[in-house]
Amino acid sequence: MSATTTEASTTKTSRRRRKKKPFRLLTRRDMVVVGLLLGIPAAIHVFFVWLPALLSIVLSFSRWNGIGGVGNIDWIGTTNYHQIATIYPPFWPAVRHNLIWLGVFILIATPIGMYLAVQMDKEIKGTRFYQSAIYLPVVLSLALVGFIWTLIYSPDEGLINNLIGKTGQGNLIDWLGNPHLNLWAILIAASWRHIGYIMVLYLAGLKGVDPTLKEAAAIDGASSRQAFFRVVFPVLKPINIVILVVTVIESLRAFDIVYVINKGTNGLELLSILVTNNIIGEASRIGYGSAIAVILLIISLGIIIPYLFRTFRKDEAAL
Amino acid sequence: MTNPENPLGTEISRRRLLQGIGAAAGLAVMPSVLAACGSSEATTTTAAASGNQTTTAAPAATGTVSVGSNASDEVPRTAYQNVFDAFTTKTGVDVKVNTIDHNTFQEQINNYLQGKPDDVFTWFAGYRMQFFADQGLSTQIDDVWSEVGGNYSSPLKSASTGLDGHQYFIPFYLYPWAVFYRKSLFEEKGYTIPTTLDEFKTLCGGIADDGLVPIAFADKDGWPAMGTFDYLNMRMNGYQFHVDLMGGRESWNSDAVKQVFAQWAELLPYHQEGALGRTWQEAAQSLVNKEAAMYVLGMFVGQQFSDEERDDLDFFAFPEINSEFGQDSVEAPIDGLMLSKAPANMDGAKELLKFMSTGEAQGIYLASDPNNVAAGSDADTSGYNSLQKKAVELIGSAAHISQFLDRDTRPDFASTVALPSLQSFLNNPSDIDGLVKSMEDQKLAIFGS
Numbered sequence: 001m002s003a004t005t006t007e008a009s010t011t012k013t014s015r016r017r018r019k020k021k022p023f024r025l026l027t028r029r030d031m032v033v034v035g036l037l038l039g040i041p042a043a044i045h046v047f048f049v050w051l052p053a054l055l056s057i058v059l060s061f062s063r064w065n066g067i068g069g070v071g072n073i074d075w076i077g078t079t080n081y082h083q084i085a086t087i088y089p090p091f092w093p094a095v096r097h098n099l100i101w102l103g104v105f106i107l108i109a110t111p112i113g114m115y116l117a118v119q120m121d122k123e124i125k126g127t128r129f130y131q132s133a134i135y136l137p138v139v140l141s142l143a144l145v146g147f148i149w150t151l152i153y154s155p156d157e158g159l160i161n162n163l164i165g166k167t168g169q170g171n172l173i174d175w176l177g178n179p180h181l182n183l184w185a186i187l188i189a190a191s192w193r194h195i196g197y198i199m200v201l202y203l204a205g206l207k208g209v210d211p212t213l214k215e216a217a218a219i220d221g222a223s224s225r226q227a228f229f230r231v232v233f234p235v236l237k238p239i240n241i242v243i244l245v246v247t248v249i250e251s252l253r254a255f256d257i258v259y260v261i262n263k264g265t266n267g268l269e270l271l272s273i274l275v276t277n278n279i280i281g282e283a284s285r286i287g288y289g290s291a292i293a294v295i296l297l298i299i300s301l302g303i304i305i306p307y308l309f310r311t312f313r314k315d316e317a318a319l
Numbered sequence: 320m321t322n323p324e325n326p327l328g329t330e331i332s333r334r335r336l337l338q339g340i341g342a343a344a345g346l347a348v349m350p351s352v353l354a355a356c357g358s359s360e361a362t363t364t365t366a367a368a369s370g371n372q373t374t375t376a377a378p379a380a381t382g383t384v385s386v387g388s389n390a391s392d393e394v395p396r397t398a399y400q401n402v403f404d405a406f407t408t409k410t411g412v413d414v415k416v417n418t419i420d421h422n423t424f425q426e427q428i429n430n431y432l433q434g435k436p437d438d439v440f441t442w443f444a445g446y447r448m449q450f451f452a453d454q455g456l457s458t459q460i461d462d463v464w465s466e467v468g469g470n471y472s473s474p475l476k477s478a479s480t481g482l483d484g485h486q487y488f489i490p491f492y493l494y495p496w497a498v499f500y501r502k503s504l505f506e507e508k509g510y511t512i513p514t515t516l517d518e519f520k521t522l523c524g525g526i527a528d529d530g531l532v533p534i535a536f537a538d539k540d541g542w543p544a545m546g547t548f549d550y551l552n553m554r555m556n557g558y559q560f561h562v563d564l565m566g567g568r569e570s571w572n573s574d575a576v577k578q579v580f581a582q583w584a585e586l587l588p589y590h591q592e593g594a595l596g597r598t599w600q601e602a603a604q605s606l607v608n609k610e611a612a613m614y615v616l617g618m619f620v621g622q623q624f625s626d627e628e629r630d631d632l633d634f635f636a637f638p639e640i641n642s643e644f645g646q647d648s649v650e651a652p653i654d655g656l657m658l659s660k661a662p663a664n665m666d667g668a669k670e671l672l673k674f675m676s677t678g679e680a681q682g683i684y685l686a687s688d689p690n691n692v693a694a695g696s697d698a699d700t701s702g703y704n705s706l707q708k709k710a711v712e713l714i715g716s717a718a719h720i721s722q723f724l725d726r727d728t729r730p731d732f733a734s735t736v737a738l739p740s741l742q743s744f745l746n747n748p749s750d751i752d753g754l755v756k757s758m759e760d761q762k763l764a765i766f767g768s
Contacts, residue, residue: 065731066429067454087760090739155593157601170592177539177596179746262539266595266742277735280426285731285765 053297060291066284073287080291091292094269097183098299101190101270102251109191110247113198118228120199121206135200137193146260149189150176179267186268190257194250198243205239206232241311245304252300271296380666383413386656387437389424398687405683406674412667432456438662439671441491444478444653445722446565447730448488451657452481458658459485463669467676470695474720478653489656489672490694492681494618495710496546496650496723497634504609512635514646516554519638523589526612535611536590537602538745541738544594545724546650547615548741552579553648554640558719561648565728567766572759577751582640584748595745617652618710621690629689632706636713649717652726653694729765736761 026034060081063074084091116134120127137145152159153175160175161167175185209232217227233240255272258264264273271292278289386403390396396418403414417437424431424441432440432451442448451457464486468476471490479488504510508529513519523533538544553561556575563569564576591602591611603623605611614620615637621629636646656675662668674680678698685693685702692703692710700711714720725733740758744751 067433067456083764087757087764089743089757089761153596154601155596156605172593174593174596177593179595182596262595263541265541265739266746269739278731284429285735 056290062287090269109194113195117199117202135196138196142256380670384667385415385437387440391420436659438668445726452487490653491655492691493653499634516640532611533589535602535614536594537597537599550637557644558648580751648719
């Protein structure tokens with residue numbers, strides 16, 4: 001009974017509406033379904049992304065070792081931030097190392113990856129082989145990558161020192177232990193992976209470029225260099241944004257190789273590692289680690305958001 | 320019944336979809352329900368099985384005891400299993416072992432102990448035990464100790480005692496830190512064992528003149544150098560100062576600590592170069608290959624020696640620096656077992672702890688592990704190799720047993736302050752004043768409140 005009345009009433013209301021808005025496609029029931037289908041993922045997103053992020057921010061104002069209930073949390077205001085900036089020796093090196101990492105990736109590793117992608121796109125002989133060889137490091141597990149580079153850099157048993165004969169007391173080169181050297185040694189290893197990643201991403205973009213564009217450029221007398229910089233590169237703008245964002249994200253969340261090699265101490269401090277070292281472990285400093293995480297979040301947002309805003313606003317203007 | 324607004328008739332399928340989502344969510348809950356059924360079933364059957372056996376053995380305890388173990392490597396895992404099997408045969412109480420990867424176990428110990436921990440879990444003596452005892456995450460076992468206490472020397476007892484004076488820990492095995500060397504190399508070159516710092520320095524000078532590295536050294540992972548610091552500190556300032564410094568009651572920014580670093584800086588030229596890029600295994604290889612003459616490390620250095628060459632490995636106690644303290648302290652980390660905060664099977668768990676305190680149980684474990692020695696004094700040492708026998712002697716002669724820097728202090732201080740600070744000292748041994756001030760500032764931030 002009630003079902004028929006509600007159905008009748010809905011038809012009535014919708015008929016009434018139809019008079020006003022004849023092209024309306026969704027019933028109330030559709031709206032509910034759409035609402036649920038959008039609402040569930042949105043709720044999951046809020047629950048698993050925004051809630052933890054907000055809780056991190058809240059916890060960054062506390063001192064808590066993770067034991068006992070919420071009542072055991074001491075609220076200490078901005079003390080954590082103050083201590084991080086003043087008496088925590090690894091913090092400023094970590095910020096510096098993250099920025100160096102970003103600089104090396106943007107200025108060296110990413111351009112090399114893009115250059116290789118352009119070469120691969122020319123279908124030179126053995127392209128498939130080179131593609132696989134360059135992409136291989138991305139496929140390897142990080143523990144393995146760390147292990148491979150440890151074998152190469154190890155002071156007495158490593159490949160490099162044995163090749164150049166610098167393993168003895170007095171003339172040894174300590175690739176991983178010398179804090180002025182080890183960041184650069186690790187950056188070579190990290191770039192080794194990053195180049196392959198960027199190459200594949202960019203190659204996928206290049207494959208999608210309409211070949212007639214290049215032909216037209218060639219007919220107009222453009223050299224291949226000009227054709228790339230004046231025609232292909234601007235056409236690939238969406239891919240370029242993806243590459244840039246990926247590079248920034250990869251540099252800021254850099255963690256694994258360093259963690260495998262020496263857990264991020266002694267010249268290899270990174271913000272992500274300071275977060276882990278403070279939070280994970282037996283007697284975790286959850287508030288302190290959260291404060292570092294919030295700083296990392298702010299740096300990430302500070303770099304990514306303005307760029308995306310600028311880019312997409314331009315797109316809208318162009319439309 | 321078709322909805323005029325919905326000519327495609329997709330609405331029902333949408334509803335089905337939602338039902339499907341609901342069902343999927345339900346399914347996700349299912350395994351835990353099933354698991355709950357499974358485990359309760361398991362306990363009832365084992366209880367029945369042990370019930371049969373108790374008629375012969377007749378102890379008070381029955382049922383199943385669960386043990387959380389960090390012995391994830393093949394050899395120790397099998398060794399522990401052998402011990403538990405012996406316990407089951409003896410008492411009829413079943414043991415359910417829950418083995419977790421060694422590092423994961425340590426990293427998650429907080430959550431583990433607060434969640435639903437096993438009845439008994441493997442852990443370390445010293446401050447690391449006291450910390451969790453102090454947080455109420457472990458049950459005191461004074462009654463077990465009143466029965467088995469006679470099997471332990473007094474330094475072992477104090478290492479098992481919480482800050483409140485109760486016992487929380489059953490020592491199972493331990494291994495000493497010392498200065499390791501190869502007998503054949505010392506014989507060949509005519510080196511003599513030093514007992515004082517001056518003799519030690521003279522020896523180091525002689526070894527360097529022979530073109531060898533006097534002291535193998537590695538600190539890439541950050542912890543091996545802590546052993547050297549501990550020994551210098553205990554030889555110069557005594558065991559009690561070590562305990563107070565680690566407990567946050569003494570200042571790092573004090574002359575006593577500065578002198579330790581200054582003494583270490585003086586010895587550093589005799590240490591192997593490039594320590595911060597080297598693992599202890601690699602440094603041990605230089606001892607194996609006779610490129611380095613000595614190595615300050617734990618007895619696990621033997622793992623890097625082949626079975627034939629292990630007989631050539633020997634050690635001496637870290638030399639005396641201050642005659643007031645002599646060589647009275649030995650750094651010998653103790654591994655053992657604790658009781659969780661609310662064990663499901665209290666009687667069975669205590670029965671297991673009693674068994675683990677016997678030399679018999681420890682002997683079964685050590686049969687497959689020659690790099691440790693049993694903690695109980697009634698352990699049968701006849702099967703020990705010469706190194707183990709010497710280790711027993713060294714530990715037996717000690718007035719104090721320290722646990723190692725990262726076991727004697729708060730874990731957060733050890734990993735986020737002490738570890739990077741010692742590494743930065745090794746990089747730049749000249750700025751001791753700045754270093755100890757920074758350590759003290761951070762210590763106050765961590766221990767304070």
